[in-house]
Amino acid sequence: MTASDALPALGRRALDLLQRLGHSAFFFLDLLRNAPAALRRFYLVIAQVHAIGNYSLVIIAASGLAVGFVLALQGYYTLSRYGAAESLGLLVALSLVRELGPVVTGLLFAGRAGTSLTAEIGLMKAGEQLAAMEMMAVDPKSRVLAPRFVAGAISMPLLAAIFSAVGILGGYVVGVLMIGIDPGAFWSQMQSGVDVWDDVGNGIIKSVVFGVACTFIALYQGYEAEATPEGVSQATTRTVVISSLAVLGLDFVLTALMFSTPR
Amino acid sequence: MTHDALVAIDHVTFGYDRRVILSDVSMVFPRGKVIAIMGGSGCGKTTLLRLIGGVLTPQQGTITFDGAPVDPRDRESLYALRRRLGMLFQFGALFTDLTVYDNVAFPLREHTGLPEPMVRDLVLMKLNAVGLRGAAQLKPADLSGGMARRVALARAIALDPDLIMYDEPFAGLDPISLGVAANLIRRLNDATGATSLVVSHDVNECFLISDYVYVISGGRIVGRGTPAEVQSSDDPEVLQFIRGEPDGPVRFHYPAPGYADDLGLRA
Numbered sequence: 001m002t003a004s005d006a007l008p009a010l011g012r013r014a015l016d017l018l019q020r021l022g023h024s025a026f027f028f029l030d031l032l033r034n035a036p037a038a039l040r041r042f043y044l045v046i047a048q049v050h051a052i053g054n055y056s057l058v059i060i061a062a063s064g065l066a067v068g069f070v071l072a073l074q075g076y077y078t079l080s081r082y083g084a085a086e087s088l089g090l091l092v093a094l095s096l097v098r099e100l101g102p103v104v105t106g107l108l109f110a111g112r113a114g115t116s117l118t119a120e121i122g123l124m125k126a127g128e129q130l131a132a133m134e135m136m137a138v139d140p141k142s143r144v145l146a147p148r149f150v151a152g153a154i155s156m157p158l159l160a161a162i163f164s165a166v167g168i169l170g171g172y173v174v175g176v177l178m179i180g181i182d183p184g185a186f187w188s189q190m191q192s193g194v195d196v197w198d199d200v201g202n203g204i205i206k207s208v209v210f211g212v213a214c215t216f217i218a219l220y221q222g223y224e225a226e227a228t229p230e231g232v233s234q235a236t237t238r239t240v241v242i243s244s245l246a247v248l249g250l251d252f253v254l255t256a257l258m259f260s261t262p263r
Numbered sequence: 264m265t266h267d268a269l270v271a272i273d274h275v276t277f278g279y280d281r282r283v284i285l286s287d288v289s290m291v292f293p294r295g296k297v298i299a300i301m302g303g304s305g306c307g308k309t310t311l312l313r314l315i316g317g318v319l320t321p322q323q324g325t326i327t328f329d330g331a332p333v334d335p336r337d338r339e340s341l342y343a344l345r346r347r348l349g350m351l352f353q354f355g356a357l358f359t360d361l362t363v364y365d366n367v368a369f370p371l372r373e374h375t376g377l378p379e380p381m382v383r384d385l386v387l388m389k390l391n392a393v394g395l396r397g398a399a400q401l402k403p404a405d406l407s408g409g410m411a412r413r414v415a416l417a418r419a420i421a422l423d424p425d426l427i428m429y430d431e432p433f434a435g436l437d438p439i440s441l442g443v444a445a446n447l448i449r450r451l452n453d454a455t456g457a458t459s460l461v462v463s464h465d466v467n468e469c470f471l472i473s474d475y476v477y478v479i480s481g482g483r484i485v486g487r488g489t490p491a492e493v494q495s496s497d498d499p500e501v502l503q504f505i506r507g508e509p510d511g512p513v514r515f516h517y518p519a520p521g522y523a524d525d526l527g528l529r530a
Contacts, residue, residue: 124359132356132415135316137345138373 027220034139034146041147048151052113052215056159059112060105064096064163067104068170071095075171076179085179089186090193092171093164097194097203101164103251106210109156110243114218117148118239121222122232130223145219152218156211157204164203202258209250214243269294269426269458270315275324277310278482284310286482287324292426297452297459299469302479303504303513308462309353311479312428315460316350317341329425346374349419349457353431355411357403363390363414364399370421389417392454393447409440413447420451426458427451433465441465445472466505470494478504480513 038045075091121144124130130140168190175181194200218239225235270292277285284307292298302308313319314326317335326333328344335341357366367386371377377385390396393413403411412432419427432444449472452459463469469476470490478486478493478501486493486501493501503511523529 127359128352128354128356129358131318132350132352132358134318135345135348135350136370136373137342138370139342143373 023224024220027223028216030141031146031149031216031219034142035150037142038146038150044143044147045150045154048148049155052117052148052151053155053158056109056112056155057162059108060159060163061166063104063108064101064166065170067100067163068092068096068167068172069174071100071167072171072174072179076175076181085181086185087189087193088175088181089168089171089188089190092175093168093190093194094199096164096167096171097199099203099251099255101160101167102203102206102210103247105156105160105163105207106214106247106251107244109152109159109211110214110218110240110247113152113155114214114239114243115236117152117215117218118222118225118236119232121145121148121219122225122227122235125223125225126227126232145223149212149215149219152215153208153211156214157207160203160207160210198258202254205258206251206254209254210247213246213250217243217246267293269329270460271327272311272315273325273327275314275321275326277307277314277319277321283482285314285479288479288482288484289324290477290484292458292460293475294458295452295456296474297449297461297472299461299463299473299476300479301464301466301469301476301504303464306479307482308464308479309430312350312430312460312462315426315428316345316348346422347425349422349424349427351412351415351419351427351429351432353434354408355403355415357406357411357415357418359403361403362399363395363401363403363406366403366414367417367421370418374422385421386417389421390414392420392451393417394443407440409436409443412436412440412444416447416451420455420457423455424457426460429459429461429463431463432461433463433468441468444468448472466507480504 071092072088075088075095076085079085079087079091121130124144130144133140133143172183172186176183176186221235221239221242222232225231268291270290272288272290275285275288276283288307288311290300300308300311310319314321315328315333317333320335329347331340331344333341333344357363358369361369364386367389368382371382371385375382387396387399390399393416395410395413395417398406398410398414403414406414416432429448432448433441436444445468448459448461451457461469461473470493473490476486476488476490476493477484480500486496486498488496494505496502500512502508503513509515519525521529
């Protein structure tokens with residue numbers, strides 16, 4: 001390819017990318033606009049919280065427990081070098097609440113709930129269900145997408161909280177019951193060292209942002225999926241890839257912002 | 264005739280990019296009639312339904328529904344129009360997460376705010392009209408193709424629409440289901456006083472149930488009239504279509520270079 005070919009091709013790609021970004025931004029605004037209507041019909045949201053949240057509980061709890069176990073082992077290894085093994089509870093809690101809880105839950109959420117949302121919406125589109133709704137003068141964005149969007153934004157922080165709580169229990173099992181750290185030190189260091197607003201609050205903000213981002217990406221990919229088996233499969237893959245990158249990217253930005261806030 | 268028309272299509276042209284789907288099509292659908300639009304696959308029949316439903320915008324020409332123009336940009340009036348319109352999709356397009364009962368109740372619950380006992384009565388009446396009251400608690404996955412389409416029909420008429428549009432209602436049905444479907448279209452039309460628009464390529468059924476027939480080929484109307492008039496047409500394109508001849512004005516072969524050239528037989 002010569003330079004004279006490459007330049008227009010690059011320009012086309014850039015324009016194409018910008019167009020898709022703009023399109024998805026409008027889609028996001030549509031979801032926000034329809035969110036109040038979904039909140040008014042809260043029974044639709046509850047059904048989706050059940051589908052998105054409850055069915056993700058097992059994988060979230062199991063992962064939280066595993067992460068808690070490993071954190072305690074690795075944390076003990078490092079802390080004991082400095083004679084600070086008593087601080088293990090604090091280390092486990094801060095790691096989970098500030099960072100690992102929201103991020104790992106976000107990644108699991110993209111894989112568990114995001115894919116199922118994309119596939120569901122994509123197949124509804126392929127089966128002309130969304131078109132049928134349109135023709136019945138019912139806006140699918142308000143009836144189908146918005147309740148799922150709100151449910152995702154509600155479920156994600158709850159799942160992240162459960163992840164962190166189970167992780168701390170895992171840390172307790174390994175640190176206190178197996179390694180033999182003093183349980184009083186484990187809990188009291190955690191209690192005095194974890195701040196409700198700075199640590200727990202920031203973790204919750206992160207998880208809400210991840211929930212909104214992952215659900216939006218999953219719904220957008222499903223809604224814009226090509227109405228064929230390959231189209232839906234590609235959209236599902238894109239959901240996982242884009243959501244995971246979005247969670248990691250947003251996490252860096254949010255962490256940087258939160259660290260720079262003056263105390 | 265025009266003032267009596269529920270839907271009028273006036274010199275409508277539509278296409279994607281350079282491909283023209285419909286060119287300068289004019290049609291009138293009088294109230295209370297069953298109108299069939301026939302034509303081969305990909306001739307623009309379904310596009311026509313989408314234009315009437317305001318899913319697509321014509322490039323030229325206008326479409327009026329009960330005197331008012333169909334304008335996809337005016338969302339509010341478009342949704343008001345769609346409430347007076349029932350559409351049966353080719354494969355039913357039932358909501359697979361809802362039961363048969365909830366599928367039929369869906370438009371009633373979304374649009375009317377009727378108390379649940381009244382919704383129940385209406386749903387059972389609509390399901391009874393298509394003979395599937397007993398299937399109310401089944402899921403769409405448990406239905407045969409013909410049954411699914413009847414449920415979709417019950418859903419399409421739930422709000423007693425003025426216009427019922429059928430997209431290929433006979434495609435892929437066994438002979439019994441096919442007879443049932445044809446019979447239902449005619450009976451529901453006469454019982455409810457609605458106007459029905461049947462898009463299909465099943466020649467016999469269309470002639471049997473419709474009052475007026477349009478034949479489309481290559482984006483143009485090639486034949487129109489009562490079933491008897493169309494059957495006695497001497498237009499070669501109409502004749503090829505209703506007799507189902509493989510070759511004629513519509514070619515059997517997709518445009519291609521010469522056969523001998525393609526096989527390299529001519530140096």
